[in-house]
Amino acid sequence: MDEFNQEHDALLDSALNELTIVPLPPDFTNQIMANVHAANAQPAQRYAVPAASIRYRLQFLDIALALFWSLVLVFIWMIALWWTGLIRLDWLPQVQHSFSFVEQLSLTNSSFLLVGIIVLLLEMCLLGLVAVNLFGERPTAL
Amino acid sequence: MDHDEQALIKKAQSGDTSAFTALVTKHGTLVYNLALRTLSDPQEAEDVAQETFMRAWKALPHFRAESRLSTWLYRIATNLCYNRLPQLKRELAALDPHTEIGLLDERQVVEKALVSSEMIEQVNTAVNQLPESYRLLITLRHMQGLSYAEIATVANLPLGSVKTGIFRARRQLRHALAKELSDENG
Numbered sequence: 001m002d003e004f005n006q007e008h009d010a011l012l013d014s015a016l017n018e019l020t021i022v023p024l025p026p027d028f029t030n031q032i033m034a035n036v037h038a039a040n041a042q043p044a045q046r047y048a049v050p051a052a053s054i055r056y057r058l059q060f061l062d063i064a065l066a067l068f069w070s071l072v073l074v075f076i077w078m079i080a081l082w083w084t085g086l087i088r089l090d091w092l093p094q095v096q097h098s099f100s101f102v103e104q105l106s107l108t109n110s111s112f113l114l115v116g117i118i119v120l121l122l123e124m125c126l127l128g129l130v131a132v133n134l135f136g137e138r139p140t141a142l
Numbered sequence: 143m144d145h146d147e148q149a150l151i152k153k154a155q156s157g158d159t160s161a162f163t164a165l166v167t168k169h170g171t172l173v174y175n176l177a178l179r180t181l182s183d184p185q186e187a188e189d190v191a192q193e194t195f196m197r198a199w200k201a202l203p204h205f206r207a208e209s210r211l212s213t214w215l216y217r218i219a220t221n222l223c224y225n226r227l228p229q230l231k232r233e234l235a236a237l238d239p240h241t242e243i244g245l246l247d248e249r250q251v252v253e254k255a256l257v258s259s260e261m262i263e264q265v266n267t268a269v270n271q272l273p274e275s276y277r278l279l280i281t282l283r284h285m286q287g288l289s290y291a292e293i294a295t296v297a298n299l300p301l302g303s304v305k306t307g308i309f310r311a312r313r314q315l316r317h318a319l320a321k322e323l324s325d326e327n328g
Binding site: 009 | 157159162163166167170171172174175178184188191192195196199200257261262264265266269280283284285312315316319320323
């Protein structure tokens, strides 16, 4: 039995060593070399990792930070206006009038309060625009 | 590795494309056949072989000649086959590396037996019917002539798993061969 197996092993080895080698497809080497030359034509990218498209994903923190800095900006602007008293917005009297209830509720001058409100609205519009365009995308690596 | 090949590698590493062409010509057939045996699809095999050489060209400056160039190329090709056949890596990883098996010592010279072309064709068919993991191991062992240790490096497997896989593949082939011989005799 052992002799039988050894004989089969020898036959198998011989048959395996004689297995057909399939020739290369036509133009195989030329295609590779064409690709190599194409790769060489871009030397800067030869060893570079292919640049993955950067994906952006807006997070709540971005919105919170933007809101915070918007409020800081508006606050500083309002303080400056109140302190200097140089800028008075006499335009948009109707809008000013519509906010006059705020003036009645406090000692605040509605004219520079209005500036703050307009700036705040503009900031929110800008923020909304950014959020609509970038929501769902954020760089995975910086 | 012979001196001519070393010289070609050095030239190719410095960007000599004609030296690289010589290396592609020298190793292309075996890389292509390895992919063809494993994937059983000529188009896929050609794609893998092409990509193997493109990757080799890009990584050639980092090739340290610690192994043979052919072994390095087979390793790239095998990894590309793993990418195309995810179950291949799983099958190979499932091979028990601790099974005690009786394989021929690879240094032992096997007496060459006379085999007919019909028998070669039968073995060829039997090899093609093996699972992909066994086909890969048998191809590396017999068509590429690698040692068990080299196959372990190429396939990124423990040496024991390589031996187990080759032993089981040969057992299946031996059964197929014995069946054919008994059919012929009976």
